Amino acid sequence: MALLKKSAPLQSICTAAAILLLLLLSSYSPANARPVVVATVPALAQIAQAVGDIDIDVKTLTSIGHDPNVFSPRPGHARTLSNATLLFSVGFGLEASWLPSLIKRSGNFKIIPGSDGYLSGGDAIEAIGVPRGMSSQQISQWSPDKNPYWWLDPEMGIKVAHALAIRLSELDAVNAERYLQRATAFEKAVKERLPVWRDYMNIHTGVVITYHNTYVYFMEAMNIELGGFIEPRSGIEPSTRYMDDLLTLIREKNVKLIWVEPYNNRAIAQRLAGAAGIKMMVLPDAVEGYGTEGYIGMFDLMVERVARWSQ
Amino acid sequence: MILLTVLIATLVIAITLPVLGQRVLERRIVFVDLALAQVAATGYAMGMALQIPGVYAAAATTSIALVLMALMDEDTPLPKEAVMGAVYAFAASVGMVLLSLLPYGEGQLMGLLFGSVLGIDWQGIIELSVFAGLGLLLALPEHSNTFTGRLRFYAGLSLIIVPAIYAIGVLLVFAYLVMPALSVWRRGHNGPTWQALTLAVIASTAGTLLADFLDLPPSATVVLTLAFIAVITGLIIYFVDRNNPEEVEEDEEEDDESEEEDGPERGSLTD
Structure with a gap:
């Protein structure tokens, strides 16, 4: 009993040291770690890969076939966001029902809307107006500021790719030139x-x-x-x-x-x-x-x- | 053209579901339709996940659920609605987990669970009628609280409910199953079936035409019309009964006698 009592303070110090070591190891980030870009939909992940390629890690929240309007995030998605350098979202309200709470759950305040770690389509483009050929009755039901599916217009994709390249250049100045070059290459390939x-x-x-x-x-x-x-x-x-x-x-x-x-x-x-x-x-x-x-x-x-x- | 198919489809369910609804109400198992539909949809999702035809997988899971439900005696001390609710919650949760793993599964499962009366064509109406006829043949014969009797009833019920929810949506099916039967419910027992059928047919016709005239969603408008007519009918029955207390007492005495002789009264088509 006496031995146990004597060793108790020593045990506490050892435990505290072990916890500290674990915390240091878990928060260790090598200087050359690649920025992690988390895209909300697969097509945006492809744009991010086109711009960032080997200089970034790209992850996607929704999969092909999932309706991004009504996506149900899992705890793993919050963990993915917790390590994100940049959150790349569609915007225009598409992810409004689930993304804000997911950001909050991730505890990563670097990626909240308005910060450098958040980029949405709304930061780079404007939603299109009323499409051609619609009757006056249809126009009355049309909400031009609510159509978020911009990635299905190749030219919109190009504009957002350039905005992403600029943002990545700011976050990762070492590879800035490569991001801008890749965005130009992306534009060329799509325009061809x-x-x-x-x-x-x-x-x-x-x-x-x-x-x-x-x-x-x-x-x-x-x-x-x-x-x-x-x-x-x-x-x-x-x-x-x-x-x-x-x-x-x-x-x-x-x-x-x-x-x-x-x-x-x-x-x-x-x-x-x-x-x-x-x-x-x-x-x-x-x-x-x-x-x-x-x-x-x-x-x-x-x-x-x-x-x-x-x- | 779309208006006509919608009208016929709502008339088909107006003729078949209230009769079935009376059987469901007397057994106190209202959530059974949602539970069965969810089990079928989850089976369909399992089929997609296992890469076997979804319809067969749905039939298999529904059959298992039917057998399990039939094992439960109608006089069980367990609250039956709670059991049905638990089956629904379990099946829905399995479905959700599978959905999260399957690409494009969401759209197919939503289509299976929440059809729309606007989506039904003439072939769909014929299929709906055939399934309804077969289901009624199984579900309507004399009430029997044996395993075979219960299995027959649940099988008939699923033959009507599952295709109906797939074809015209859960909103209309649930409303037509419950509202007409509830409206003519008298003193703890099923009321005359002809009254439930009449108000359902009137609601189908009036609701569908009203929705077209006012440019409103047909499913919700038909359900609102049905609810309105059901409430009016229920109130009329209530006041008529209140003004004839002697008749009520006679009925109650008859009930007591018949319960002593035969057990609880069951509704019948010839009420």
Whole structure:
């Protein structure tokens, strides 16, 4: 007992020393550690990879096929954010239901909105206005400041890539020049493909109806006219009269295709397509692939799929 | 054209679900439809995860759930609604975990769980009617609190409920299952089935036409119309009963006698 009592202070000192050592080891950050960029959606991760390549570590919160509007983060996502140097988000309210609480849970105050460690699409671009071809009734339901799907416009992707390059240059001055060069290379690669995509779309696509407003940026970029949305207000079932009006519009404007997002209910779109005798197709909003190749691959797949379904 | 299919679809469920709803109410298992639909959807997700056809996996999980539910005696001391709620919560949680692992699983599972009456076409209406007919054949024959009787009832119930939720959505199915039966519920027992069916048919027709005329979402408008008509009918029944206390007493005496002789009264189509 006496021995135990005597050794108690020694044990406490040893325990404290061990804890201190562990804390020091866990917070140790080598001078040459790469910045960690956490993107909220896969396409943004590809833009970050294109700009940062080997000089950064890129992680993604949502996976391909997940609806970023209603994503349910897990504890692992908070841990991912806790080590982030830069949080790269879409913005325009897309992640509003889950990202603020996830940032808070991560305890990483370097990545809160407004800080150097946070970059969103809203910091680099403006949401597009009312798309071409919309009726006055549709315009009244349109919220131009609420469409967040900018990464589906290649030119918007280029603008944001440059903004990301500048931000990374500020955070990691040693590799600043490389980030800016890669952003320029990304722009060049995307712009080389853009005329090809537009030509394909001009040949294969007329007026199109979509389920939600997800593809409006893509349509603007490819000069595709939007006929209308099946569900103008997300989550609110359209009326039968609205559906019958869409049927009339399909006949009047000779619409041949309905585009649906991978994560939306297809039954209503299928019903409309069946009633009108046209086709309904699911269009991706992200594909597997690394960096510039992956980002360009997404447009290649979209264009190829639209061309195939239009025949 | 869309209006017509919506009207016919709501009429099909207006004719089939209130009858079934009376059986569900008398057994005090209202959450059973949500539980069964969730088990089927989770089975579908499991099928996707295991790369086998989702429909077969959904049929397998639903069958297992049916057998387990049928093992529970109707006079069990356990609160049956709590058991159904627990089944729903368990199945929903398994579904959520699977969803988080599956690319594109979310959209398919949402489609399976929350159909829309706008999405149903003529083929869907025929399928819905066939399943409803088969389900009623199994669920409606005489009440039997044996394992076979309970299994038959739950199997019939799932044959109607699961395809109906997939085809027209949980909102309409739950409303048509419960509201008409509840509206004509009298003194602790099921009321006349014809009254429940009549108010459901009126609500389907009026609600669908109202939604089209006012440019409103059909599912929610039909449910609101049904709720309005059900409340009015319920109030009329309540005041009629209050003004005929002698009839009420006679009914209660008859109930007491029949309970002594035969056990608790069960509703029937010929009420």
